Amino acid sequence: MKSNAIVFVLLLGAAGLLLTAGAGPCWAQIDINIHTVTGPMESHIGNVTGYSQQGRAYYRRYCIGCHGPNGDGDGENAMWFDTTMGFAKPRDFTAAVFKCRSTPTGTLPTDQDLFDAMTRGFVTTNMPQWRPLTEDKRADLVAFIKSFSTKWETQKAGTPINIPPETPINIESILRGRELFQKLECWKCHGPEGHGDGPAASTLTDDKGNPIRPYNFSIGSRFKCGETNHDLYRIFMTGLDGSPMPSFADLIKPNDAWDLVHFLRTLQPLETPEAALWKPYFAAHGKEIKPIGPEAPGGGN
Amino acid sequence: MRFRLALMLALILLPGTAMLLLAVPPSSGMITGKVTYTGTPPKMKVIDMAKEPGCAKEHATDPVHFESVVTGPADALEWVVVYVSAGDKGSPAPAQTVRYDQKGCQYLPHVAVMQPNQPLEIFNSDGWAHNIHPMPKVNSEWNKSQPPGTPPIMAKWEKPEFIPVKCNIHPWMHGYFIVINTSHYSVTGKDGDFSLKGLPPGKYTVTAWQEQYTSQSQEVTIAGSETKTVNFVFKVLPY
Numbered sequence: 001m002k003s004n005a006i007v008f009v010l011l012l013g014a015a016g017l018l019l020t021a022g023a024g025p026c027w028a029q030i031d032i033n034i035h036t037v038t039g040p041m042e043s044h045i046g047n048v049t050g051y052s053q054q055g056r057a058y059y060r061r062y063c064i065g066c067h068g069p070n071g072d073g074d075g076e077n078a079m080w081f082d083t084t085m086g087f088a089k090p091r092d093f094t095a096a097v098f099k100c101r102s103t104p105t106g107t108l109p110t111d112q113d114l115f116d117a118m119t120r121g122f123v124t125t126n127m128p129q130w131r132p133l134t135e136d137k138r139a140d141l142v143a144f145i146k147s148f149s150t151k152w153e154t155q156k157a158g159t160p161i162n163i164p165p166e167t168p169i170n171i172e173s174i175l176r177g178r179e180l181f182q183k184l185e186c187w188k189c190h191g192p193e194g195h196g197d198g199p200a201a202s203t204l205t206d207d208k209g210n211p212i213r214p215y216n217f218s219i220g221s222r223f224k225c226g227e228t229n230h231d232l233y234r235i236f237m238t239g240l241d242g243s244p245m246p247s248f249a250d251l252i253k254p255n256d257a258w259d260l261v262h263f264l265r266t267l268q269p270l271e272t273p274e275a276a277l278w279k280p281y282f283a284a285h286g287k288e289i290k291p292i293g294p295e296a297p298g299g300g301n
Numbered sequence: 302m303r304f305r306l307a308l309m310l311a312l313i314l315l316p317g318t319a320m321l322l323l324a325v326p327p328s329s330g331m332i333t334g335k336v337t338y339t340g341t342p343p344k345m346k347v348i349d350m351a352k353e354p355g356c357a358k359e360h361a362t363d364p365v366h367f368e369s370v371v372t373g374p375a376d377a378l379e380w381v382v383v384y385v386s387a388g389d390k391g392s393p394a395p396a397q398t399v400r401y402d403q404k405g406c407q408y409l410p411h412v413a414v415m416q417p418n419q420p421l422e423i424f425n426s427d428g429w430a431h432n433i434h435p436m437p438k439v440n441s442e443w444n445k446s447q448p449p450g451t452p453p454i455m456a457k458w459e460k461p462e463f464i465p466v467k468c469n470i471h472p473w474m475h476g477y478f479i480v481i482n483t484s485h486y487s488v489t490g491k492d493g494d495f496s497l498k499g500l501p502p503g504k505y506t507v508t509a510w511q512e513q514y515t516s517q518s519q520e521v522t523i524a525g526s527e528t529k530t531v532n533f534v535f536k537v538l539p540y
Contacts, residue, residue, distance in 0.1 A: 095438065095442075097442050105443040105444055105445060106441040106442065106443030107441065151441075155441070183448065184430065184446065184448055185429065185430040185448060185470070188430070188470050189469075189470065199352045199353075200352065200469070200470045200471070200472075203352075203472040204469055204472075205469075205472070207436055207442070239443075239444050239445070239446075241442060241443065241444060242442065243444075244432070244434070244444070244469030244470075245444070246432035246433075246434065246444040246445050246446040246469075247443070247444060247445050247446065248446050250445065250451075250454075251446060251447075251448065251451060294354065
C-alpha cells in the first residue's frame, strides 16, 4: 500500500516535470534569431551609456516587426508600407545611411542624432515616437542598432555642423530667404508654394528605388527630422542621406541659412512670428512680388 | 683562397645584376582587343527632358538617348570598362584630377574611372541646379546640391567600388564612378576597342564590365614586351 502511494507520487512528479519541460521549447520557437555583424556596441547620450547587449532584447520586443531580424528594414510588417501612398519603408540599418543627422552629408550621425530620431519618430511614416521607453532603454537601442553595420567600427560619427545663433526675424530676412528658395531651386521638388508639387516631385525615388515625396509645407508643423527652427536649419544644411534631399551646407552661408528658415516658416499653416510678419506684408505688396518658379530669375530659362 | 674568389665574384656579380634589373626599360607589354555583342540589343529610348525646358531646348535637334546599352558599328559595345582585375601590383593614386561634368542634363562622361583617393572634380556647366547623388555601399554615400555658377565639388573615394550616380531632380541622369585598384584600364568608345598599356611581364586577369550585363574575365600571360589580343563578347537581350 505504502509503496503504491510512493509510486503514484513519483509518477505525478514525473508528469509535472514533463509538462514544464514541454513548455521550454515553445519559448525557444518564438526566440527569433537576430543577425548582427559587429561586436558589442555602446552609445553615449549625455551622461547615459547604452549597451547593445541590453538593447538586443528591446529590439526584439519593439523594433523587429518592421526593421526585421537582419536589421535591413525587411521585417514582416514592411511589405504593408505602401511607398506609393507616401509611407516610407523601415530604415535599413545595414547600410548605415541615416536621414536625420546633425553631421555633414556622407558621415555617420551622432548617437544623439539616432536617439532623437527614435524619440520623436518620423511624422507621416509608420515610425512612432518612443518616448514611453526610458532614456536608458532608448540608449541601449541606439547601441544595438549600430551593431548591424561594420561602418560603426571603421568610421567615426561626423562633426556636427556649426549653427550660429538665430538672426532676427524680419521682412528683409524672409525676402532674402525667398530669393534663396528661388535661386537654389528648392521649388523644383517642393513646389513654388511649398506644397511638395514641383516639376521633379513625381519622379523622386529613395536609394532603394521606392517612390518618395518631397515635404509639403502646407500640411502641418512637424518635419521628419524635428519641428523647431534649429531642426529646419539642420535639415536642409545636412541633407537627408538616402533620400533625394541634398545638402546645402557648402552653398548657403551659415547666417543666410536663417533667412531660408524664416521664409520656409511662412509656407506653413501656423501662427508663427514669421507668418505674422509675412501675411500683412504679402497682402499689401503681393502684386509687386514675382511668383516663384521657372519664370523668375534663376528659374533656368 | 677559394672563399676570396667567391667573394670577389659575388662583389662583381651582385651589383651587376642589380644594375641590369634597374636598366630594364619601362614595361611595354600590352593587351588590346575589342568588345562586341551578339543578339539584339535593347532600343534605347529618347530622353524626354520637357521637365527641364533648358535641356530640352539644347537637345531639340539631336535628342539624347539613354546610355545603359550603347552600340557602335560592327556590333561594337560602348561604355565597357576593361581593366586588370588581378595580377597588377597596384600603384599609388595619381594626382591627376578626374573631371566629371553635368551638361545639357547629361553626365560627361557617362562612365568615369578612377583609383582610390584620386581627386575627382564635379562641374555643373548648366544654367540650372543639379544634385549629385552617388550611391555607394562600401564607401560613404552623400548627396549635394550644385546650382549654376557654384564652384566644382571636390571628392574622392577611399575604397574600390562601382558606384552609380544619379540626379534626383533629373531622374534620367545616370552615370558611374568606377573606382579600381589599377592604372591599367580602358573605356570602350564607339568602335569597342580597348588597350591596356605598360604591362610588365606577368599573369593577369582582364575583366570587362558593362552596367547591364554580367562582367566577364579572361586570363592573359604577358612575356617580355609582347602585345596580346583578347576579345569580349556580351550576349545582349532586346529587353
